[in-house]
Amino acid sequence: MNCDRCKKMKIQKKIRGRVWKFGDDVDTDQIIPAQYLVTGDPKELGEHAFENVRPGFARKVRKGDVIVAGKNFGCGSSREHAPRALIGTGISCVIAKSFARIFYRNSINIGLPVVECDVEAEDGDEVEVDFEKGIVEVNGKRYSFPSLPSFLLNLINSGGLVSYVKKQLKK
Amino acid sequence: MPTISEKILAEKSGKKRVEPGEIIEARVDYVMLNDVTGLPAFEVFEKFQTEPLKNRVVLIPDHYVPNKDIASAKQAKAMREFVRKYKIKNYFEVGRGGICHQLMIEEGFVAPGRLIVGADSHTCSYGALGSFATGIGSTEAAAVMATGKLWFKVPETQKFIVEGKLNRYVMGKDIILHIIGDIGVSGSLYKTMEFYGSVISKLSLSDRITIANMAIEAGGKAGIIPPDGKVFDYLKGRVRGDYREVYSDPDAIYSEKFEYNAEEIVPTVAKPPLPENTAPASELGNIEIDQAYLGSCTNGRIEDLRIAAEILKGKKIHEDVRMIVVPASKRIFEQAVEEGLIKIFMDADAYVSGPTCGACLGGYMGVLAKGEVCISSTNRNFIGRMGHKDSRVYLANPAVVAASAIKGRITDPNEL
Ligand code: SF4
Numbered sequence: 001m002n003c004d005r006c007k008k009m010k011i012q013k014k015i016r017g018r019v020w021k022f023g024d025d026v027d028t029d030q031i032i033p034a035q036y037l038v039t040g041d042p043k044e045l046g047e048h049a050f051e052n053v054r055p056g057f058a059r060k061v062r063k064g065d066v067i068v069a070g071k072n073f074g075c076g077s078s079r080e081h082a083p084r085a086l087i088g089t090g091i092s093c094v095i096a097k098s099f100a101r102i103f104y105r106n107s108i109n110i111g112l113p114v115v116e117c118d119v120e121a122e123d124g125d126e127v128e129v130d131f132e133k134g135i136v137e138v139n140g141k142r143y144s145f146p147s148l149p150s151f152l153l154n155l156i157n158s159g160g161l162v163s164y165v166k167k168q169l170k171k
Numbered sequence: 172m173p174t175i176s177e178k179i180l181a182e183k184s185g186k187k188r189v190e191p192g193e194i195i196e197a198r199v200d201y202v203m204l205n206d207v208t209g210l211p212a213f214e215v216f217e218k219f220q221t222e223p224l225k226n227r228v229v230l231i232p233d234h235y236v237p238n239k240d241i242a243s244a245k246q247a248k249a250m251r252e253f254v255r256k257y258k259i260k261n262y263f264e265v266g267r268g269g270i271c272h273q274l275m276i277e278e279g280f281v282a283p284g285r286l287i288v289g290a291d292s293h294t295c296s297y298g299a300l301g302s303f304a305t306g307i308g309s310t311e312a313a314a315v316m317a318t319g320k321l322w323f324k325v326p327e328t329q330k331f332i333v334e335g336k337l338n339r340y341v342m343g344k345d346i347i348l349h350i351i352g353d354i355g356v357s358g359s360l361y362k363t364m365e366f367y368g369s370v371i372s373k374l375s376l377s378d379r380i381t382i383a384n385m386a387i388e389a390g391g392k393a394g395i396i397p398p399d400g401k402v403f404d405y406l407k408g409r410v411r412g413d414y415r416e417v418y419s420d421p422d423a424i425y426s427e428k429f430e431y432n433a434e435e436i437v438p439t440v441a442k443p444p445l446p447e448n449t450a451p452a453s454e455l456g457n458i459e460i461d462q463a464y465l466g467s468c469t470n471g472r473i474e475d476l477r478i479a480a481e482i483l484k485g486k487k488i489h490e491d492v493r494m495i496v497v498p499a500s501k502r503i504f505e506q507a508v509e510e511g512l513i514k515i516f517m518d519a520d521a522y523v524s525g526p527t528c529g530a531c532l533g534g535y536m537g538v539l540a541k542g543e544v545c546i547s548s549t550n551r552n553f554i555g556r557m558g559h560k561d562s563r564v565y566l567a568n569p570a571v572v573a574a575s576a577i578k579g580r581i582t583d584p585n586e587l
Pocket residue numbers: 233234270271272291293467468469527528531532549550
């Protein structure tokens with residue numbers, strides 16, 4: 001968590017990026033293989049993101065890119081190293097048909113925007129996510145997604161779980 | 172008419188009732204961290220500038236201990252330093268502990284009606300004793316250490332009923348693999364799985380833990396078995412503090428119900444790369460193996476070692492296979508020595524090690540090379556889970572692992 005990008009919790013209103021397309025059931029071992037779980041640093045972890053299944057990903061990914069995936073993204077381990085690695089690569093958002101719950105929680109708690117939405121896109125497509133309106137736009141098609149429950153929005157907007165807890169402790 | 176999950180989450184959040192989908196803040200009984208998830212949590216915790224809620228924190232190094240290299244030594248040291256700085260009593264050093272989930276249960280932290288979180292996905296194992304237990308991330312674990320509370324979305328609950336008579340060499344592992352093979356790896360996403368039926372009642376606590384352990388492999392948030400006499404007996408003289416068991420009301424609302432006939436369940440194997448790719452062990456007899464692994468929080472208990480030893484007794488492991496046996500805790504190891512099981516394994520040429528997660532997550536002590544195949548009593552067979560991305564892991568019960576080790580290929584023990 002010693003990285004500026006992690007501290008910046010607030011979700012931007014809108015993001016635009018290039019698509020990296022993944023399928024169903026992308027597990028945390030694919031996102032960050034276990035042999036690298038000896039550091040918590042997003043940058044170092046990011047260098048090995050998807051190393052086994054998409055060699056070269058870490059080299060080619062650009063800041064602001066977006067992952068579009070199928071169902072059950074982030075299944076498997078509770079390792080927070082997985083969303084941290086993605087933050088480390090510069091990925092700005094993950095859009096998936098559904099998420100594994102620990103990955104989803106971890107992402108929200110450390111400030112990686114996650115959008116539950118069934119989107120059709122291919123590698124390299126330009127995608128735009130409007131968090132306020134709850135709309136994903138890609139290839140001229142628009143998809144809407146439900147906004148987060150107010151508790152979670154508050155959590156993110158109060159600066160993530162760390163700030164939330166700090167405030168609670170002061171009470 | 173609430174379910175077990177709803178009742179526990181209501182009580183812990185000070186509410187009369189909670190509904191699926193509702194987000195609540197609840198008081199947690201224990202929070203567990205291991206050496207991998209610990210370090211990031213300790214870093215976050217320091218930002219809070221407060222004392223941890225000592226009695227509710229349990230710290231267990233198991234993934235990369237005994238330290239596999241300098242980086243992992245640093246992680247384990249960070250945990251030790253945290254323990255000393257805040258005088259945390261619930262810490263289990265190498266040589267005194269074992270695999271975190273087994274230890275949480277053995278040490279009496281787990282009991283019916285409790286709400287337990289752990290920075291490890293297989294925390295759901297504790298549902299076998301009637302707890303609501305689920306995996307969380309490191310940042311969340313830091314928050315719980317500081318405040319004792321955490322947000323939860325109340326899950327829907329699915330009901331699984333298994334009736335009939337179990338076939339020979341069919342264990343808890345086969346039941347849960349059979350279910351995951353049916354509903355898929357996202358079949359229980361965000362949900363609690365509750366298990367019922369005469370078969371579940373007859374299972375040993377060990378087999379029940381295997382079932383709850385793999386709830387996460389179906390995407391489940393928790394896997395819960397209503398506690399009975401077996402659980403209460405196990406807890407006598409072991410449990411820390413009081414507990415109160417909780418049951419679903421007879422008219423509880425389930426999102427789905429699934430019924431299985433035990434007679435249809437045979438020794439089952441999950442082929443790579445997902446636990447849902449199940450097939451009868453007897454149909455995979457042409458798959459040759461390089462390694463057989465017996466251990467982990469899924470199947471590293473004394474009951475697991477006993478059944479494997481029964482099969483291996485007086486036999487030799489196939490010349491092209493190495494077998495690794497890792498009891499899940501110090502207690503289990505000791506008991507296996509006393510019962511003569513370790514001698515049986517060693518006589519059969521298996522390699523026996525003290526408790527560690529090691530090989531289970533492809534960490535160390537049993538990592539697979541390119542192209543190698545392992546039959547494993549663990550819970551995950553993802554790409555690269557136990558080593559090289561082109562190695563393959565087949566999940567099975569301990570009896571299948573032992574039989575396969577002898578034959579050098581995947582083997583249903585009924586064939587021996
Ligand atoms: S034994 Fe395997 S599954 Fe269990 S806690 Fe250790 S690494 Fe995780």
